[in-house]
Amino acid sequence: MSAPHCYTITPVNPGAHLFEVVLTIAEPDPAGQEIAIPAWIPGSYMIRDYAKHVVSIKAEADGEAVELLALDKSRWQAAPVATRLIITAEIFAFDPSVRGAHLDTTHAYFNGPCVFAAVVGQEERECIVDICPPPAPVGKDWRVATSMQREGAEVYGFGTYKASNYDELIDHPVEIGDLQIGEFAARGIPHAIAIRGNARVDMARLCHDLETVCSQHLDFLGAPAGFDRYLFLLHVVNDGYGGLEHRWSSSLVCARSDLPKRCDATVSSGYRRFLGLCSHEYFHLWNVKRLRPAAFIPFDLQNETYTGLMWVFEGITSYYDDLALVRSGLITPESYLELLGQNITRIQRTQGRFRQSVEESSFYAWTKFYKQDANASNAIISYYAKGALVALALDLQLRHGTDGKVTLDDVLQECWQRYAVLDVGMPERGLESVAAELSGMELGDFFERYVRGTADLPIAALLKEVGVALHWRAAEGGSDAGGKAPAGKQALSWLGAKLVDAAGSSVFRIVHAGSPAEKAGIAPDDEAVAFDHVRLTASNLDQHLREHLPGDQVAVTVYRRDELLELKVKLEAAPEDTAYLTFDNDIADSVQTTRRSWLGQSG
Numbered sequence: 001m002s003a004p005h006c007y008t009i010t011p012v013n014p015g016a017h018l019f020e021v022v023l024t025i026a027e028p029d030p031a032g033q034e035i036a037i038p039a040w041i042p043g044s045y046m047i048r049d050y051a052k053h054v055v056s057i058k059a060e061a062d063g064e065a066v067e068l069l070a071l072d073k074s075r076w077q078a079a080p081v082a083t084r085l086i087i088t089a090e091i092f093a094f095d096p097s098v099r100g101a102h103l104d105t106t107h108a109y110f111n112g113p114c115v116f117a118a119v120v121g122q123e124e125r126e127c128i129v130d131i132c133p134p135p136a137p138v139g140k141d142w143r144v145a146t147s148m149q150r151e152g153a154e155v156y157g158f159g160t161y162k163a164s165n166y167d168e169l170i171d172h173p174v175e176i177g178d179l180q181i182g183e184f185a186a187r188g189i190p191h192a193i194a195i196r197g198n199a200r201v202d203m204a205r206l207c208h209d210l211e212t213v214c215s216q217h218l219d220f221l222g223a224p225a226g227f228d229r230y231l232f233l234l235h236v237v238n239d240g241y242g243g244l245e246h247r248w249s250s251s252l253v254c255a256r257s258d259l260p261k262r263c264d265a266t267v268s269s270g271y272r273r274f275l276g277l278c279s280h281e282y283f284h285l286w287n288v289k290r291l292r293p294a295a296f297i298p299f300d301l302q303n304e305t306y307t308g309l310m311w312v313f314e315g316i317t318s319y320y321d322d323l324a325l326v327r328s329g330l331i332t333p334e335s336y337l338e339l340l341g342q343n344i345t346r347i348q349r350t351q352g353r354f355r356q357s358v359e360e361s362s363f364y365a366w367t368k369f370y371k372q373d374a375n376a377s378n379a380i381i382s383y384y385a386k387g388a389l390v391a392l393a394l395d396l397q398l399r400h401g402t403d404g405k406v407t408l409d410d411v412l413q414e415c416w417q418r419y420a421v422l423d424v425g426m427p428e429r430g431l432e433s434v435a436a437e438l439s440g441m442e443l444g445d446f447f448e449r450y451v452r453g454t455a456d457l458p459i460a461a462l463l464k465e466v467g468v469a470l471h472w473r474a475a476e477g478g479s480d481a482g483g484k485a486p487a488g489k490q491a492l493s494w495l496g497a498k499l500v501d502a503a504g505s506s507v508f509r510i511v512h513a514g515s516p517a518e519k520a521g522i523a524p525d526d527e528a529v530a531f532d533h534v535r536l537t538a539s540n541l542d543q544h545l546r547e548h549l550p551g552d553q554v555a556v557t558v559y560r561r562d563e564l565l566e567l568k569v570k571l572e573a574a575p576e577d578t579a580y581l582t583f584d585n586d587i588a589d590s591v592q593t594t595r596r597s598w599l600g601q602s603g
Contacts, residue, residue, distance in 0.1 A: 003027055004126035004162075005119050007169075011108040011134040011176070017094045018055065019103060021115050025122075028078065028085040034120040035087060036075045038113035038170065038301035043244045043288070044099045046370035047304060049073060050114045053101070055090040074302065075120075091115050096235075098173075098244040098251035105138050107177030107196055109235075111244075111251075112170030113301065123166040131174065133158045141178045145194035147231040147248035148172040156181065167299065171246045171289075175233045182207045186214035190229050197236030202262045209260075209330055213279045216328035217320075220409065221286045221416055230285070232278060243277050245284030252277060267331055275330060276339070280321035287320075288313040291416055294425025310362035311451065312431050315387010316412070318343075319395070327600030336599065337468065337581040338483035340392070344459060344470070344579040345482025346385050351378045351513045358386040359452050374524035378513040389457055390450055395598070396462040397446065398439050404594050406439040414438060466595040467587040474574035477542045482578040492545040493552065493571040497522055499538045506538040508558070517556075520569040526558035533557070545571070 003026035012020040025033055037051040051074035059066040061081040068087075069077050078085055093101035093110060101110035119125070128151065133139050143156040148169075153159025156179075163169035180195040184207040191214060193206065210232065231249040240253040254277065258270035267275075295307040326336035347353055361369060361383040368380050395408035414434050419426045427433075432451075436443045449455040460470040475482075476489040478498070496515020497508050506528040511517050528536040531544040532554045548554060550573040557566045587595075596602070 002122075002125050004128045005122065005166075006128045006130070007116055008130040008132060009110070009115060010132040011103050011139070012090075014103055014105045014108070014134050014138050017092055017103045019091045019093050019101070019108075019110065019115055021089045021091060021117075023087040023089075023117055023119070025085040025087070025119055027122075028081060028119075029121060030080055030082070032077050032080045033085055034071070034075060034077045035117040036120055036302065037117050039074055039303070040301060041099050041111055041113045041244070042171070042296075042299060042301075043246075043284075044370075045304075045310070045365040047366070048099065053092045053095075053114065055092050057087065057089040060086050060088075087117065089117070098235075098242055098253060107142070107175070108134070108139075109173070109175050109177075109196075111173045116166075116169055118166050118301075125165065127163045127166060127169040129161045129163070129169070131158050131161060131176070139176070142176050143179050143181070143194075144174065144176050145179055145181065145192075145231060145233060146172050146174040147229060147246070148174070168247070171248075173233060173244075173246060173249060173251045175235075175251075184208070184211045186211045186230075187218045187223065189218070189223060189227065191231070193232040193234060195234045195236060197234075197256070199236040199256055199259055200261065201259045202264070205260050205265075209275060210278060212328045212330055213275060213324055214282055216324045217279070217283055217286070220320075220324075221413065224286065224290055224420070227285070230282070232281075241273070241277065243281040245281045245289060247285060247289045250278075250281035250284070252281065267335070272325070272331055272335065272339075275325055276321050279324045280317055283317045283320050283324070284313075286416060286420070287317050287412070291420035292425050294427050294430075297425040304366045306363055306366070308359040308363045308428055309426065309431075310365050311358040311383040311387030311390060312426070314384045315358065315389075316391045316408075318384045318388035319391035319408075323599075333583070333599050333601065337583070341483035341580040342481050343385055343388055344581075345577065347381070347389055348577045348579060349377075349512075350381055350385075352376065352380040353386065353456070354454050356380045357452050357454050358383050358390055358450075361386065374509075374511075377510050389459065393450065393457045393459060393462055394435065394443075394446065396465060397443075398435065398441070399594055399598065400462070400465045401441045402439050404597060407597075408435075410438055411435045463581065464584075465591070466598055467584045467591045468595070469582050469584050471580050471582065472576040473578050473580070474576050475578045478538075480578060483580055485580050485582075490546055492542060492574050493548045493550050494574040495541070495545060495569065495571065499528055499536075499541050501538045506536065516569050516572050520556065520567045521565075522556060522558065522567055522569070523560065526560050526565075528556075528558055529564070530555070530557040550574075 006024040008022040010020045012018055039047050039049050059068040059078045061083050067079040071077055093103040096102045101114035131144055144158055148161040151160045151162040153161055177196050182203040183192045234252045236256050239255050243250055243252040254274045258274040260271050293307040293309045295305050322339045325331045326333055361381050398406050411434050432447050450457050463470055473486050474491045495517050496512040497517035498510040499506050500509045508522055508526045511522055511524055530536050548571055550571055553570045555566050556569050
């Protein structure tokens with residue numbers, strides 16, 4: 001049996017944000033052992049070059065220094081040795097995102113790719129990890145939260161943990177600090193949530209609601225082999241949102257105001273968003289962590305890996321995250337329609353949908369979606385948002401075309417059995433072929449037009465088949481995200497640019513293609529000064545637009561770098577690009593049955 005790799009990680013200097021990581025390699029390559037730190041983290045498709053945070057690195061054997069040659073920006077090779085090799089690295093950790101590592105005197109957090117080097121050629125060996133406490137007096141009340149298997153460590157304690165190989169090692173983020181922890185079981189499987197940050201939360205309700213949505217997903221796709229635990233790691237901040245999926249856990253960020261308060265039984269829009277985030281990352285334990293694109297098997301963590309299937313793994317996940325909330329009863333069908341309306345609005349307002357297909361969006365995630373520039377809204381489309389809309393359309397088309405005998409649920413379940421259970425990757429046209437095979441439908445035109453092409457999806461017609469009406473209206477303000485019927489406010493004249501607060505100034509961030517702002521020459525990063533010679537800010541733009549009619553010509557004054565410009569803008573009528581949905585209850589029994597099946601409603 002091969003000797004395991006042993007890692008020891010210590011928050012050695014929290015004030016300086018420094019981890020010390022010691023890697024002991026029992027049987028190094030006799031030709032000279034190579035080690036490598038990943039350039040990216042699975043689930044976030046951008047080269048991040050984690051090795052840039054290595055402050056120092058050295059090697060030794062039998063107490064003697066060993067030459068360690070840098071091969072490139074993230075790989076090193078030690079001189080040949082005949083005994084165990086010890087690598088010691090000092091790593092700067094000051095990235096508070098769910099993709100990074102962060103250490104200060106209040107907590108320690110890390111993702112494996114940020115701190116653990118791979119032993120090249122021996123990645124399949126077991127990994128033993130000792131997680132050590134910081135030097136006193138820091139960390140007196142700290143606990144350790146990770147989904148990594150304990151190997152002698154107490155529950156939520158410092159000590160020894162293990163992973164079956166390197167890929168698993170870097171798939172267990174670790175949060176260390178003064179944590180609020182809630183525990184629950186979903187379908188008999190232990191789950192927990194560990195919260196960092198100052199949050200007064202109704203933990204009992206939170207655990208109940210998480211159990212509900214987790215059980216919904218487990219009932220849908222079944223517990224994966226070896227799935228015996230799950231951990232939500234949550235960082236609570238004043239204003240934030242995001243997450244990253246892992247096989248046995250997820251890292252989340254949310255706003256403090258999004259969490260449920262004691263004695264408040266309502267589902268606020270913020271709490272609904274938070275539950276959707278948890279649902280999304282949890283669904284990933286099937287869709288992308290175990291059911292994966294063939295291009296991701298095995299991971300090449302030094303280089304970009306291209307696939308046109310991110311719309312399947314993120315878009316379909318985005319479809320099921322909110323659908324699970326209504327199917328489980330956590331939100332009402334009307335609340336779910338509001339969320340659908342918001343996503344339809346998001347797509348409708350993105351001119352990039354005519355320039356980039358959702359398959360292209362998937363393929364160019366590395367260089368376009370994750371590295372968006374000032375023209376992004378006019379040039380690209382989100383494979384999350386458009387992918388979710390494609391999933392909705394495909395689900396409704398399958399239900400209509402097979403009289404409810406085949407749905408997207410069936411397609412996902414078959415893909416799970418065909419690819420994930422057998423541990424093979426999904427080919428680029430895998431979901432498409434499974435959908436056609438199960439349904440017996442000719443779906444080639446659907447995928448050519450809406451996945452590989454840029455045609456607008458026939459959402460209105462498909463929703464009508466389940467007794468849902470799609471309505472359009474103009475936006476009633478800059479913060480109007482859609483999803484709701486008109487509130488009766490006066491319609492705004494249209495400028496066609498987004499103004500945001502930035503470091504004490506108001507700056508144009510987005511200028512829509514073909515808009516009055518673009519025609520007048522307003523550019524991204526222009527600093528707003530005045531609207532018709534009255535001060536212009538992000539907070540008063542709506543009021544300025546309400547005071548003018550379509551066709552009015554106004555002067556917009558901006559600073560472009562250090563030059564003052566006055567631009568003449570002819571305002572236009574606001575486009576009807578804001579969607580909301582309503583139920584039509586005057587429908588045939590067969591339509592009612594299809595709708596109940598889709599939304600998981602009984603009766």
